[in-house]
Amino acid sequence: MRVINHEGLEQEQWRPGVVTRMRVSTVTGALQLCVFEQWCDPGCGAPAHWHSVEEVLTVLAGRAEVWVGEERITVTAGQSVVVPPHLRHGFSNTGETTLHVEAVLAAPDFYAVTHRE
Numbered sequence: 001m002r003v004i005n006h007e008g009l010e011q012e013q014w015r016p017g018v019v020t021r022m023r024v025s026t027v028t029g030a031l032q033l034c035v036f037e038q039w040c041d042p043g044c045g046a047p048a049h050w051h052s053v054e055e056v057l058t059v060l061a062g063r064a065e066v067w068v069g070e071e072r073i074t075v076t077a078g079q080s081v082v083v084p085p086h087l088r089h090g091f092s093n094t095g096e097t098t099l100h101v102e103a104v105l106a107a108p109d110f111y112a113v114t115h116r117e
Contacts, residue, residue, distance in 0.1 A: 004028050017044030026108040034105040040064075045092035045099070049114045053106040055083040057091065062099035066091040 004024065011021045017040060022028075024035035037060070038046075045064065057066060058080040066075050068089040075081055075091075083089045085106075093099035 002029050011039075014038070015044070017041035018046075022110070025110065030108045032106065032108060034108055034110050035102065036110065037100065037102045040093040040099040040101070042093050042096055042099075046090045047114060048088050048090045049112040050086055050088050051083075051105060051107070051112055053085050055089075055106070056104045057081045057083065058102045058104075060100040060102055062093060062097055063095035064091045064099050064101065065094045 006021070006023050009021050009023060011019050014020045019039045020036055021038075022034070022036045024030045024033055026034075040062075048067075057075070059075045059077050061077050063074060063076050066073055066081050066089070068081065068083050069087050073081070074094065091101070
């Protein structure tokens with residue numbers, strides 16, 4: 001059994017205002033899942049993109065506007081959104097504090113196809 005110490009994992013800036021920590025992936029020995037968390041400054045988040053696998057986005061703290069396809073919804077701490085594969089989606093921190101989200105992908109590596117809006 002392998003135990004992963006999340007506190008020892010590095011954080012990296014993925015884009016301005018967004019810091020990411022990969023918790024579980026092929027790097028940590030996962031075969032079917034990728035789990036990471038992000039901290040997003042107000043107004044920041046993830047631009048429109050899609051994955052070939054299902055994703056679950058969970059808001060751990062703060063408030064986000066999440067869009068999946070043409071649908072938009074406000075999601076707050078303690079809520080999750082299940083994103084089907086191949087569907088364009090993204091999110092933005094619409095609150096006044098740092099947004100903390102967890103993402104789980106049904107693949108061991110993070111791969112996304114981005115869209116320009």
